[in-house]
Amino acid sequence: MAACEKLAKFHNEHIAYYDPHKGRDNEKRLTGKHETASIREFTYGVADRSASVRISRQTDQDGYGYLEDRRPSSNCDPYSVTEAIVRTVCLNERKLSQTYTPNVRNAKKMARAVGTLTNEGDSDDE
Numbered sequence: 613m614a615a616c617e618k619l620a621k622f623h624n625e626h627i628a629y630y631d632p633h634k635g636r637d638n639e640k641r642l643t644g645k646h647e648t649a650s651i652r653e654f655t656y657g658v659a660d661r662s663a664s665v666r667i668s669r670q671t672d673q674d675g676y677g678y679l680e681d682r683r684p685s686s687n688c689d690p691y692s693v694t695e696a697i698v699r700t701v702c703l704n705e706r707k708l709s710q711t712y713t714p715n716v717r718n719a720k721k722m723a724r725a726v727g728t729l730t731n732e733g734d735s736d737d738e
Contacts (some may be wrong), residue, residue, distance in 0.1 A: 615679060615701045616656040616665055621655040622700050623664070628710035629696040631685035638685055649682060 624635075631637035635651070644650030649664040656679075658672045658710040664683050671677030684693045699705040705724065 613656075613667075618701050618704070619665060619681070619697075620654040620656070622696075622708060625708040625710060626681075626700070627651060627673070629652070629684050629692045630688050634675065634685055634710060637687065638683065641685060642683065663671065699716050 627638060628636040638651055642648050642651035649655055649662060655663045657663040658665060658667045659669050660666055666680040667671055668677060671679065672721045683698065689702055699708060
């Protein structure tokens with residue numbers, strides 16, 4: 613769980629590494645619906661497919677094992693993603709060179725589109 617706490621502190625920095633457009637692609641995908649975490653917050657949980665980082669049941673039982681970071685996009689650079697994770701979790705670095713800044717207009721537009729597709733209405737609460 614210590615690794616997850618470290619990842620939580622640098623969520624926006626990691627999002628910038630997790631797709632080639634510094635988080636813009638993931639704005640469309642990480643909506644918090646359809647077994648994805650929201651791009652706005654970091655979550656983790658045991659066998660939780662909707663979390664940012666999923667911990668396997670075996671890892672939870674044993675106290676060691678693998679974690680599944682579900683935030684990287686399919687078109688990410690795996691070397692950049694690995695670099696960000698290693699720098700944060702293993703090397704305890706306090707600052708990464710890239711940071712994700714949310715595009716509020718696009719986020720609201722995508723939330724409306726997802727809500728319409730899932731029949732959840734056209735809320736503009738944000």
